[in-house]
Amino acid sequence: MGEASAVVEMRGITVEFPGVRALDGVDLTLHRGEVHALMGENGAGKSTLIKTLTGVYQPTAGSVAFDGRPVAFAGPGDAQAAGVSTVYQEVNLCENLTVAENVMLGHEPRRGGSIGWRATRRRAAELLERLEVRIDPASSLGAHSLAVQQLVAICRSLVVEPRVLVLDEPTSSLDADEVERLFRVVRRLRDDGVAILFVSHFLEQVYAISDRMTVLRNGRLVGEFRTAELPRRELVHHMIGGSLEVLERLEEAPKRSLAPDAAAQPLVSAVGITRKGSIEPFDLDVHQGEVVGLAGLLGSGRTELARLLTGVDKPDAGQLRLDGRPVRFGSPRAALRRKVAYSSENRKAEGVVGDLTVRENIVLALQADRGWARRLPGRTVDEIVARYIAALGIRPANPDALVRNLSGGNQQKVLLARWLATAPRVLVLDEPTRGIDVGAKAEIQRLVADLAADGMAVVFVSAELEEVLRLSHRVAVLRDRAKVGELVNSEDVGTDDVVDLIASGEAP
Amino acid sequence: MRTVVRHNLFWPLMALVALLVANTVHDPDFLAIEVRDGHIFGALVNLLRQGAPLLLVALGMTLVIATRGIDLSVGAVVAIAGAIGLTFAAGAPDPAAPATVLVAILLALGACAVFGVWNGFLVTVLGIQPIIATLVLMTAGRGIAMLITSSQITTVTSAPFKALGTGYWLGIPIPVIIAGVVLAGVALLTRRTALGMLVESVGVNPPAARIAGVSARGLTWSVYVVSALFSGLAGLIIATNTMAADANNAGLFIELDAILAVVIGGTSLAGGKFSLSGTLVGVLVIQTLTVTVTALGIPPSVTPLFKAVVVIAVCLAQSPAVRSRLAARRRQAAPNAAVAAEVAL
Numbered sequence: 001m002g003e004a005s006a007v008v009e010m011r012g013i014t015v016e017f018p019g020v021r022a023l024d025g026v027d028l029t030l031h032r033g034e035v036h037a038l039m040g041e042n043g044a045g046k047s048t049l050i051k052t053l054t055g056v057y058q059p060t061a062g063s064v065a066f067d068g069r070p071v072a073f074a075g076p077g078d079a080q081a082a083g084v085s086t087v088y089q090e091v092n093l094c095e096n097l098t099v100a101e102n103v104m105l106g107h108e109p110r111r112g113g114s115i116g117w118r119a120t121r122r123r124a125a126e127l128l129e130r131l132e133v134r135i136d137p138a139s140s141l142g143a144h145s146l147a148v149q150q151l152v153a154i155c156r157s158l159v160v161e162p163r164v165l166v167l168d169e170p171t172s173s174l175d176a177d178e179v180e181r182l183f184r185v186v187r188r189l190r191d192d193g194v195a196i197l198f199v200s201h202f203l204e205q206v207y208a209i210s211d212r213m214t215v216l217r218n219g220r221l222v223g224e225f226r227t228a229e230l231p232r233r234e235l236v237h238h239m240i241g242g243s244l245e246v247l248e249r250l251e252e253a254p255k256r257s258l259a260p261d262a263a264a265q266p267l268v269s270a271v272g273i274t275r276k277g278s279i280e281p282f283d284l285d286v287h288q289g290e291v292v293g294l295a296g297l298l299g300s301g302r303t304e305l306a307r308l309l310t311g312v313d314k315p316d317a318g319q320l321r322l323d324g325r326p327v328r329f330g331s332p333r334a335a336l337r338r339k340v341a342y343s344s345e346n347r348k349a350e351g352v353v354g355d356l357t358v359r360e361n362i363v364l365a366l367q368a369d370r371g372w373a374r375r376l377p378g379r380t381v382d383e384i385v386a387r388y389i390a391a392l393g394i395r396p397a398n399p400d401a402l403v404r405n406l407s408g409g410n411q412q413k414v415l416l417a418r419w420l421a422t423a424p425r426v427l428v429l430d431e432p433t434r435g436i437d438v439g440a441k442a443e444i445q446r447l448v449a450d451l452a453a454d455g456m457a458v459v460f461v462s463a464e465l466e467e468v469l470r471l472s473h474r475v476a477v478l479r480d481r482a483k484v485g486e487l488v489n490s491e492d493v494g495t496d497d498v499v500d501l502i503a504s505g506e507a508p
Numbered sequence: 509m510r511t512v513v514r515h516n517l518f519w520p521l522m523a524l525v526a527l528l529v530a531n532t533v534h535d536p537d538f539l540a541i542e543v544r545d546g547h548i549f550g551a552l553v554n555l556l557r558q559g560a561p562l563l564l565v566a567l568g569m570t571l572v573i574a575t576r577g578i579d580l581s582v583g584a585v586v587a588i589a590g591a592i593g594l595t596f597a598a599g600a601p602d603p604a605a606p607a608t609v610l611v612a613i614l615l616a617l618g619a620c621a622v623f624g625v626w627n628g629f630l631v632t633v634l635g636i637q638p639i640i641a642t643l644v645l646m647t648a649g650r651g652i653a654m655l656i657t658s659s660q661i662t663t664v665t666s667a668p669f670k671a672l673g674t675g676y677w678l679g680i681p682i683p684v685i686i687a688g689v690v691l692a693g694v695a696l697l698t699r700r701t702a703l704g705m706l707v708e709s710v711g712v713n714p715p716a717a718r719i720a721g722v723s724a725r726g727l728t729w730s731v732y733v734v735s736a737l738f739s740g741l742a743g744l745i746i747a748t749n750t751m752a753a754d755a756n757n758a759g760l761f762i763e764l765d766a767i768l769a770v771v772i773g774g775t776s777l778a779g780g781k782f783s784l785s786g787t788l789v790g791v792l793v794i795q796t797l798t799v800t801v802t803a804l805g806i807p808p809s810v811t812p813l814f815k816a817v818v819v820i821a822v823c824l825a826q827s828p829a830v831r832s833r834l835a836a837r838r839r840q841a842a843p844n845a846a847v848a849a850e851v852a853l
Contacts, residue, residue, distance in 0.1 A: 355781055367706065
């Protein structure tokens, strides 16, 4: 793979915003027919570099060459015209249009002055087929799951037959099966000569798909590596740099202490709880000081189960017991009153309140529980907020910052602080580490282990089996909207055992 | 200076000042205030007195808009409140008795509360979009008011009742006192308790607020009741100003003025953060505009056009898109100065 095959050469890219230097002399080279991973923690400058490549930002210094010719993209339109297609992490599609309309939006085949709808649908169907997405192109996009919407977004990027395809966290809402499907398409595109820039927080996926990688840290280039020649440990080291402390925290997995006395009365106990079209009847016990993991593929009913435990959704049948006494949660408010908190997987839509400050977000649940008339005294608020900002390492450590301006990892920490401030006895965490960087992830895992050690009952939902196994005392496994089994975690239980259980539906 | 210009209320306040200056140029006595018989008089006092009902309606509207809603029925509720109050007084054996007046007021406000509960029910329980839900009462409300007044313009003579619209207390017009007390009350209630923050959380992100245990339904429901109550109060002031309940024309288009005032004040129609001081400034701008149009002798038929021009100018000056474009032009003119200023910010 010589220099001749380079499609994109970015040299010495510097991007400055008022008061901030987001990128400082970064190089990036993309070759024909390769998958190139762009690695770095949140705030390393990955998004800025991508947006420079796609014409959203103009570099303060440095050059971009396309096929060896220098170019200056004045806007996203220029980059698209040159053959750079982008799929962003957040799905940017119109839910109320059909799948076909979304795929072809802006590229509809014309007949005379009007759109050739039949050709539009046919072309969309071809592209969907290419990604093996078997859905009706005439169906409304909003009717499909987030994962399918993500695949539709990828389809959309293929309409223009791109020469460079940028995939920014395309897999954060996909399950293992869908990731594999996506990777098949990515490999096919690579073999067709497309240069693919791949950004992901999932190291396993990066190693599975990429040929080379460029690592950034704090807006600077660490280096370019061949994936096969870079051990994982070293990659993590490059990404988080000198902060060995974080690395140690990652290595030193929280201890899987013995499960609490099984004979003791469970703190929470679900018996035959079910909701039509959501999850089959399930039983689940969670003891004080115990972390129960929920494992399963996307759509297996993990989130549905979590929501039924916490009053977010109402069950059709079954009984929930708290301390052995039956309870009925008509709303999350009722659950919080009994010290049962739910942290949603959808941080943006159901978690943080973006236009409010860090301070307001942290005390929101506590204040809601007290009622509007009994406002928390200012000094108490300041004390609580300062404590959690320090304990969770929220950055910026400014209580008056608007939460929407924080990075994903810090938003997640604010959300955790909100629930912890209510001093819950039962904390249900749905995907608390999705889409956040390695360091923040380790901190949150650590926190969960500490909370359980202090006697909290934690239900931990995650798509990452390694993470579930690292933290949980017991793992409940779900498949096809039903709980199929339970594993008591120990040193010799591995991800394979969970995968077997998911596959067979029977405990080993 | 730059932070002053950037302040949310800078342009609305500039518009207000410009309007006041225009009026003063036209009529040098415009700003004059004199004390006669212990009461204050003057064009400005009149402006405040006539603006009081709009301020009441706009305060309720601000809270409704903060929860991502809108209340189109306020004008109809104004008409209903006047109709109930005056019709009851007219039918009473002694319209001038304080007890009669008190019952009339309570009856009118009680009915308004019921209409507010109705609006809130449609929005929170049935989940109907606020613009549609309140459209129901907007269209039906004037019919209800007509039924109450038997399609007549009900007039009544009752000195204590008339005082509500035209009286003075400590030299200050009573409508101004009422609006001021309500404004202070709402400000205290939302900012000294946690009510403001909880309402804003519902407006910014309703599902997140629900999961955080905020009783989103209760809060949303109550802002519609509050809006109807404030509109009822405004309706009583409007009706007692002339001591005539006009079901067709009382509070006509006041919902539009109220929404404009809220928007001029910087509260986004998308819900969330709200500004009561902004609404006050917005109301003053709208009301001064109305006065100006009359004072300058602009024919009533083109009044809406004149209003629209001023409102668009204020909204443009506030819009982020226009601001950034102007800022970009300034930066081209003086690159270094602009960058230095940005960093200083």
